[in-house]
Amino acid sequence: MLDALFRGAxxxxxxxxxxxxxxxxxxxxxxxxxxxxxEDARALVVYGGRGRAARSPEALAAIVAALERLGxxxxxVVQSGKAxxxxxxxxxxxxxxxxxxxxxxxWSDEDSFRRLEDAxxxxxxxxxxxxWFYIGTQGILGFTYETFRAVAEAHFGGTLxxxxxxxxxxxxxxxxxxFAVTQNGGRALVVEVDPSRAERRLREGWVALVAGYEEALxxxxxxxxxxxxxxxxxxxxxxxxxxxxxxHFDVVTDQTPAHDPLGAYVPRGLTxxxxxxxxxxxxxxxxxxxxSLTDHVEALLGYRRAGAVVFEYGNxxxxxxxxxxxxxxxxxxGFVSAYVRxxxxxxxxxxxxxxxxxxxxxxxxxxxxxxxxxxxxxLRAWIELARQRVPxxxxxxxxxxxxxxxxxxxxxxLNELVRSGRCGPLALGRDHMxxxxxxxxxxxxxxxxxxxxxxxxxxxxxxxxxAAQGASWVAIGNGGGVGVxxxxxxxxxxxxxxxxxxxxxxxxxxxxxxxxxxARYADAGYPEALAEAAxxxxxxxx
Ligand code: NAD
Numbered sequence: 001m002l003d004a005l006f007r008g009a010x011x012x013x014x015x016x017x018x019x020x021x022x023x024x025x026x027x028x029x030x031x032x033x034x035x036x037x038x039e040d041a042r043a044l045v046v047y048g049g050r051g052r053a054a055r056s057p058e059a060l061a062a063i064v065a066a067l068e069r070l071g072x073x074x075x076x077v078v079q080s081g082k083a084x085x086x087x088x089x090x091x092x093x094x095x096x097x098x099x100x101x102x103x104x105x106x107w108s109d110e111d112s113f114r115r116l117e118d119a120x121x122x123x124x125x126x127x128x129x130x131x132w133f134y135i136g137t138q139g140i141l142g143f144t145y146e147t148f149r150a151v152a153e154a155h156f157g158g159t160l161x162x163x164x165x166x167x168x169x170x171x172x173x174x175x176x177x178x179f180a181v182t183q184n185g186g187r188a189l190v191v192e193v194d195p196s197r198a199e200r201r202l203r204e205g206w207v208a209l210v211a212g213y214e215e216a217l218x219x220x221x222x223x224x225x226x227x228x229x230x231x232x233x234x235x236x237x238x239x240x241x242x243x244x245x246x247x248h249f250d251v252v253t254d255q256t257p258a259h260d261p262l263g264a265y266v267p268r269g270l271t272x273x274x275x276x277x278x279x280x281x282x283x284x285x286x287x288x289x290x291x292s293l294t295d296h297v298e299a300l301l302g303y304r305r306a307g308a309v310v311f312e313y314g315n316x317x318x319x320x321x322x323x324x325x326x327x328x329x330x331x332x333x334g335f336v337s338a339y340v341r342x343x344x345x346x347x348x349x350x351x352x353x354x355x356x357x358x359x360x361x362x363x364x365x366x367x368x369x370x371x372x373x374x375x376x377x378x379l380r381a382w383i384e385l386a387r388q389r390v391p392x393x394x395x396x397x398x399x400x401x402x403x404x405x406x407x408x409x410x411x412x413x414l415n416e417l418v419r420s421g422r423c424g425p426l427a428l429g430r431d432h433m434x435x436x437x438x439x440x441x442x443x444x445x446x447x448x449x450x451x452x453x454x455x456x457x458x459x460x461x462x463x464x465x466x467a468a469q470g471a472s473w474v475a476i477g478n479g480g481g482v483g484v485x486x487x488x489x490x491x492x493x494x495x496x497x498x499x500x501x502x503x504x505x506x507x508x509x510x511x512x513x514x515x516x517x518x519a520r521y522a523d524a525g526y527p528e529a530l531a532e533a534a535x536x537x538x539x540x541x542x
Contacts, residue, residue, distance in 0.1 A: 002060075005030065005061060006033055009028070009394065013357055013424055021072070022072075023356065023425075024497075025132060025493075028133055028356075029063065029132045032053045032133075036394055038134075044057070048126035049259060050260060051124060052123050053125070054130075059081055069086075070096075072095075074095075075089040075095060075097060077096075079099060080099065080100050080130075081123040093470055100123065100130035100131075101130070110260075110262065113479075114262075127477065130477055131490075131491035131493075133352070133427070135354060135395075135399065136393030136397075137172060137175040137393070138391075140173040141179060141386075141390065143340070143431075144173075144180035145180040145184070148160060148251075151311075152186075154309075154339065156250070159184065159185045160251075161186065163250040165181045166239070167255060167313070168190060168254045169235075170201045177190060186251075189217070189249075191233055191235045193256075198210040201230065204391050204393075207226075209226045209229045210229075213233055216231035221247075234268050234292070239296055242299075243299050243306070250309065252310045253312070253313045255314075256315060257315060259315050266292075269288065293320050294321050294326050296321075310332050311333050311334065312333070312442075314482065319442055319483075334443055336446055337446040344434075345435075345521045347517040349401065349431070349433065350399050351406075351429075352397060354426065355396040355397065357424030358396065359424060362424050363396035363398060366426060369414055369417050402514075403532070408506070412510075418496050418498035420498075428493065428496055428510070429492055429493035431491070432475075432480055435517030437458070437490045439453075439489070449525050450524040452523075463476040465516055466509055470504070470508065472494050474491070476488070477491075494510070518538060519533065
């Protein structure tokens with residue numbers, strides 16, 4: 001019976017639930033746990049170390065059952081991956097409200113959280129794992145592409161042509177790195193400790209070769225070699241070794257799951273499976289983890305001193321190293337403060353949508369509508385590229401970067417498309433990494449102009465606003481990206497089924513959600529946001 005939960009989302013236009021909002025939530029949740037989408041579906045791990053969609057298989061089954069019976073005037077309340085209650089609300093209210101990994105701040109450290117998790121009281125949900133809107137490696141691709149493009153612009157005259165990039169981690173998010181580097185003209189060497197993850201990325205087309213140290217390095221150094229090479233090894237061994245051997249790289253970064261050092265980062269000398277089975281309380285294991293992490297960061301600092309462009313890629317590795325004696329760790333900049341901030345400051349972020357019918361033709365039709373509505377060359381170029389190169393995982397989905405004034409127009413046009421009968425229902429939403437929806441002082445909100453890095457009112461306000469506006473589901477969580485206690489973030493999704501109700505919800509949510517992003521950055525004094533606010537006549541008071 002539980003097996004049925006791990007076969008991906010239902011397809012087609014036949015409803016299993018009592019309406020498309022509930023059906024959309026059910027399909028997106030089961031899509032998160034599609035074995036083609038999730039990193040380890042049976043363990044309920046969607047991506048990002050131990051980012052889970054539900055607390056246990058039984059809790060998942062109970063959520064599914066609740067969604068199947070949920071009325072159009074009821075709301076399911078989900079507490080850290082477990083259905084808590086179905087309460088009477090009204091059709092314009094959200095169908096599901098989700099809060100994950102939230103603990104009182106003084107208890108929000110790794111060890112206290114682990115105790116609460118071991119006691120079965122909570123679960124780590126990353127961002128879109130517990131927010132039921134993960135779309136596989138593609139979900140981060142736009143972000144990663146934009147980051148490497150900004151790196152190219154800041155340091156290499158706008159292209160990575162002739163440049164070599166060293167990074168690590170070929171997981172759900174990290175898997176996108178090579179693609180983003182090669183699309184910017186460069187070549188990437190990616191260190192991955194788990195051969196099965198590297199092979200998975202090879203099968204999916206994200207890397208072109210998987211090999212051990214000598215063969216991988218030779219292929220990478222060969223100017224005619226493959227664009228993205230996976231080197232099977234531990235980054236804590238390989239990065240210091242490459243540095244010691246004087247192998248030059250132009251750019252060095254890392255996407256190992258350092259945000260969860262004792263639960264997901266693999267220390268030297270252990271396989272991924274051995275690390276997963278280790279006792280987090282074992283002093284030898286802890287010493288191995290923190291010794292590996294600090295050596296890894298020392299090597300990143302060594303590359304920085306050697307003249308490479310080095311940045312932390314949102315995995316909290318500097319925080320971990322600094323807490324274990326690497327005083328210089330924060331000399332390495334974070335990727336958002338160094339490269340992505342000007343995009344956020346305009347209120348622009350990653351919009352995404354999922355075709356609930358499962359029909360790839362719906363994706364094509366919806367992309368056509370978006371290209372028509374937005375009309376920019378850059379969007380057209382991205383969609384064309386994605387159509388050719390991005391493998392679909394689970395339900396057909398797409399991501400693109402949109403801001404205030406674009407998202408609501410796109411959302412309403414897509415609802416019209418569904419209403420016309422030419423496309424099945426769509427789930428429209430965004431990542432939690434958006435201008436207002438995350439506070440993460442070592443990542444999205446690092447080095448804010450006004451010092452508001454740790455102010456978490458914004459993601460809470462974002463969730464409240466989206467619930468008030470009637471998004472189909474709204475999620476809030478703790479610890480996405482950088483680990484528990486280090487970020488607060490929120491997500492939302494609205495199901496476009498062509499109905500009048502959907503139109504009301506879409507019109508409201510996709511205006512005020514990006515407007516809050518502009519207001520957040522205007523409040524922090526960013527000229528780009530102040531200009532955007534003025535352009536749209538926003539009543540920002542900060
Ligand atoms: P994941 O858990 O799916 O994958 C991590 C990969 O790193 C795995 O394949 C694992 O085998 C490998 N790994 C672990 N320890 C290693 C080591 N010592 N050496 C080499 N490889 C090792 O995680 P993910 O979803 O890919 O995310 C990676 C990290 O990036 C996380 O910390 C996550 O929070 C962060 N993240 C970054 C962004 C971003 O935009 N940059 C977005 C989301 C998440």
